[in-house]
Amino acid sequence: MLHPVLLHAFNPGPMTGAGNNTYLIPGRRTVLIDAGVGDDRHLDALARALEEHGATLEAVLVTHAHGDHASGAEAIARRWPRVEFFKYPSPERDARYPVPWQPIAADERIAAGDGFLTAIHTPGHAPDHLVFWDESSRTVYGGDLAVLGSTVVILWSQGGSVGDYLQSLQLVLDLNPIRILPAHGAEIDDPRALLTSYIVHREEREQQVLQALDRGKDTVDDMVASIYPELQSPLRRMAAESVRAHLAKLEQEGRVARNGDRFAKI
Ligand SMILES: [Zn+2]
Structure with a gap:
């Protein structure tokens, strides 16, 4: 049984909500899950928790290479020079954060606290996304897999994939966790309900995309305007990413064909 200490990363904003959660797991091998952004208040809280x-x-x-999870690595390395940094490799993205990254493989068992975590490769939100599974307490350290009261952004232009995301949700459901400690928002104490609702939500969105195609909306912009008529930019841009990600899944499945920036059902 691991005993995580929640440490806020002090980076509230439009994309991060109240800011990121990081989790310190003290013990024989003390580890921190996610690096935050290097805010001094985060580092000070980390120093205090270590001392306590x-x-x-x-x-x-690190769960994945998005800046709110990984960019604090450099500041942590400056303050604690002997610390080692680990993530699922994504060489191009990892190079933005100049610390010596060591690779975590899918399903790798990692000593953490007084026990172990298993790294589960869960692409979708990002290609390099990992969650960490503590079987002894049936807890998932979820990164950006799930956020209570919200859905998760899939940025198609940055390697996001709806098909991968749906498979990752199923992979985590199959673990039968009793809680998820997410990188944003409150603890998720009914993972099954939330993850199942995400799968339903994506199925509904896919139906909307197919219906828009039926109505002759054959570009991403036309589909966004038809599916989300109220939306203002920059949310419109996020919606376009989501629609494009759904189209990519349908293309992969051979249900939709693309010709330049136009799409058609097959
Ligand atoms: Zn992210």
Whole structure:
């Protein structure tokens, strides 16, 4: 049984909500899940938590290469030079954060606290996304897999994939977790309900995309205008990413064909 300490990253904003959650797991091998953005208040809270637990930070496990999860690595490395940094490799993106990244493989068992975590590769939100599974407490450290009261953004232009995301949701459902500790928002104490609602939501969105095609809306912009008539930019841009990601899934499945920026049902 691991005992995580929640440490806020102090980076509230339009994309991060109240800001990121990071989780310190003190013990024989003290690890921090996600690096935050290097805010001094985060680092100070981390220093205090380490002192309270008489712990030495040994490793930072990063869920994926988005800046709000990974960019704090450099500041942590400056303050704790012996700490090692780990993530699922995404060489081009990882290079933005200049620390020596060490690779985590899918299904790798990682010593953490007084126990172990298993890294589960869960692409979809990002190609390199990992969640960390503590079987002893049936807890998932969820990164951006799920956010209570919201859906998760799939940025097609940055390697997001709806098909992968749906498979990742199923993978985590199959673990039968009793809670998810997410990188944004409150603890999720009914993972099954939330993850199942996400699958339903994506199916509904896919139907909307197919219906828009039926109505002759054959470009992403036309589909966004028809599916989300009220939306203002920049939310419109996010909606376009989501629609494009759904079209990519339908293309992969051979249900939709693309010709330049026009799409048609097959
Ligand atoms: Zn993210």
